[in-house]
Amino acid sequence: MRRWGANLGVDLRARKGELLDQINTPDEEADSTGLSADDWLRRCAIESLLMEIFKGEELFWQRRGGQKWLFECDANTAYFQTIAIARRRKCSIMCLWEGDTLLEHPNDIRSHIYSFFKELFTAETRGGVSLSEDFWSAADRASDSENVELTIPFSLKEVARAIASIKAGSASGPDCLLVVFFQKF
Incomplete structure (x- = not known):
């Protein structure tokens, strides 16, 4: 056989x-x-x-x-x-580069990953690029009343309703997180 x-x-x-x-x-x-x-x-x-x-x-x-x-x-x-x-x-990370430094100790790797994602998800504005004052003409600019309406903070209900309305199986965005992540957390 x-x-x-x-x-x-x-x-x-x-x-x-x-x-x-x-x-x-x-x-x-x-x-x-x-x-x-x-x-x-x-x-x-x-x-x-x-x-x-x-x-x-x-x-x-x-x-x-x-x-x-x-x-x-x-x-x-x-x-x-x-x-x-x-x-x-x-499924484990044995070493990780932080710039020119090689991180091999698990605590160093853990703290580097934690700080990376903490910085990634902070609400603080990142400095650097801004538009000049004369970028738009006066007619194209938002009026003071429109600006007040546009800068009203979102309520938690609005955010929850918007996230719940997105199709759960849709493709991830540039941050590579699926919609299900946002709907669950």
């Missing part, structure tokens, strides 16, 4: 190699002389066959990994411990 399974893999690898060779030839022609419409269609057909093989391989490895996980994850095995440690390492 083992040899039969191994032979299936050899045939599949050979077929994949043939398809990769067949797809490289039109790619080289496209770089030098260009391809006709029929050549492009042939290339696309080869590419779709190749994608089927790749999907099959991915499914095989996904199922094989799942079987191993099912058999060994419930037991406190070395395999399970390795997976857990790798996941923890992948």
